[in-house]
Amino acid sequence: MDYDLFVIGGGSGGVRAARIASAEGGAKVGLAEESRMGGTCVIRGCVPKKIMVNASAFPGQIADAAAYGWQVTQGGFDWPRFRGQLEAELTRLEGAYRNTLKNAGVVIHDQRAVVIDPHRVRLADGTEVSARHILIATGGRPFIPDIPGAELAVTSNEMFHLDALPGRAVIMGGGYIACEFACILNGLGVQVTLMCRASNILRGFDEEARAHVAAGMAEKGITILTGTEIARIDPGLVTTTAGATHETDLVLYATGRVPNTTGLGLEALGVQFGARGQILVDAHSQTSVPSIFAVGDVTDRINLTPVAIREGHAFADTIFGGKPWVADHDLVASAVFTQPEMGTVGLTEEAAKAQGGVEVYVSTFRPMKTLFAGRQDRTLMKLIVATDTRRVLGCHIVGPEAGEMIQLAAVAIKMGATKEDFDRTVAVHPTAAEELVTMRKPARVHA
Structure with a gap:
């Protein structure tokens, strides 16, 4: 050979x-x-x-x-x-x-x-x-679906090499790539309309967390149109399956890979x-x-x-190498770099309650840095806890540096930490992360 x-x-x-x-x-x-x-x-x-x-x-x-x-x-x-x-x-x-x-x-x-x-x-x-x-x-x-004018759209591959930023952009898709680029373009001064077929963005993520992200994006001026799909693309114009038209300088398709x-x-x-x-x-x-x-x-x-x-x-x-092992696909943490940012590991509330009894701990608050500046940003912290074993089954964070925080939370959850382990941990003050160890009463209990 x-x-x-x-x-x-x-x-x-x-x-x-x-x-x-x-x-x-x-x-x-x-x-x-x-x-x-x-x-x-x-x-x-x-x-x-x-x-x-x-x-x-x-x-x-x-x-x-x-x-x-x-x-x-x-x-x-x-x-x-x-x-x-x-x-x-x-x-x-x-x-x-x-x-x-x-x-x-x-x-x-x-x-x-x-x-x-x-x-x-x-x-x-x-x-x-x-x-x-x-x-x-x-x-x-x-990929871009086979619709009239599909050749006029771009994908995430081309977004890093645009000759110039558009004044207006329509993004088709509700996943993390679509949402991240919506926030990027919005932050760079582009007028953004995000269209997705589902009833909300970020399908598959925790419902409460994804709603929190959507609200934050809308607060920053991004127009989110749910239950919407593009039927055709013409130069400077997109037409939805409902017959509505939207003028735009760029169409980004981010409906999956x-x-x-x-x-x-x-x-x-x-x-x-x-x-x-x-x-x-x-x-x-x-x-x-x-x-x-x-x-x-x-x-x-x-x-x-x-x-x-x-x-x-x-x-x-x-x-x-003579060292056989397999990659562990359980409890893999991830981050969505939207604005606000989201970090997540483990089960969503919806998936957890379908498996058995859970307690849901939730804290929402205005982070100190932007509160002082007069912004209305809100951070979400959420823990999903099994009522029988007390193990933390999931953690969802929406707010500044959520990706950084979820990495460390993932270590504890991967090790099998219980809610009482979180409670015994002394808070670091003043930080946003301290909310993870100071939530005492569940917001909801699912039998």
């Missing part, structure tokens, strides 16, 4: 698997990536998005500074300058990823690769290589797929073809970068 392992996809999961297999497992590893190294997270996802979130928050921070006595003047936002700096940062990160692989001894092929049999891969230049194991880590991609499995040659080999086109794997990320494995969004388990990294690491340790 030319390689012990050949990885298709240079995103977070594929890079971690390749590096661990080569540097720690002693395997001869090749990796093919047809686009930029780093994948969705680094190049067109988490990293550039969070940088844009940071940029969009400054108008509010400047206003708060004035309320605190600073003599500040808000000027205009220089999108071309920001975009140039953003692209330079992504180039730096891509270089870091490449150096990491090279230093680990991984051979990089900057071209598309397809699988032609259980142990062979064909590169775009026609070269064929053999490998004992093949790992598919091609991630996911956004699909596993990136098209044209990889896997169907002909008997690799099994799920209903959404995801590659079906077992706990060790092995497909129905024993020599072929898959990790990350292409498997549609939990589509988060840290999960893909864990899956890739577990695969490499198991196959090449």
Whole structure:
């Protein structure tokens, strides 16, 4: 065999698997990536998005500074300058990823690769290589439904490279990508209308928390139209299925992502797929073809970068490191970088009460920093507690730095902390996080 392992996809999961297999497992590893190294997270996802979130928050921070006595003047936002700096940062990160692989001894092929049999891969230049194991880590991609004028819309992939910011934007979708970009554009001065088919945004998250986020977004001037879907797109205009029209300078479709499995040659080999086109794997990320494995969004388990990294690491340790283990998909925390921000781990109130008796502890308050500045922002803290075991089953935070707080709360909840463990913990004052350990009486009890 030319390689012990050949990885298709240079995103977070594929890079971690390749590096661990080569540097720690002693395997001869090749990796093919047809686009930029780093994948969705680094190049067109988490990293550039969070940088844009940071940029969009400054108008509010400047206003708060004035309320605190600073003599500040808000000027205009220089999108071309920001975009140039953003692209330079992504180039730096891509270089870091490449150096990491090279230093680990991984051979990089900057071209598309397809699988032609259980142990062979064909590169775009026609070269064929053999490998004992093949790992598919091609991630996911956004899609736009087939409607009239679909070619006039953009996806999250293009949002980081716009020539200029629009004056008005219509965003179709209610998930975290749609909501995050709605807040980003709003913060950068764009007039935003968010349309979603459901009765509220952020389907799948805790009902009370998602309602809190929606209220905060509306307070900041974002128009949210629920039960709405786009029927067609014309230059400067969208028409909904109800016949309403909305003038706009940009249409962003963020109605979900699909596993990136098209044209990889896997169907002909008997690799099994799920209903959404995801590659079906077992706990060790092995497909129905024993020599072929898959990790990350292409498997549609939990589509988060840290999960893909864990899956890739577990695969490499198991196959090449003599340390078999599986990635744990239970109690995975996540953050939605809307404004207000949301952090969540564990069960929602709706899911928890369907499983048995629970107590729900809730605290809402105006955080000190923005309260002093005269803003009406409200923070939500919520704990879901099992009445029998007293274990904390879920935690949901909406407010500033929710993502930072939920990471630490997740450690305690993963360890099986009870409500009494939270109660015994002395509060850090004055902070928002202290509310997590000072809620004494449940707001609701579900038998």
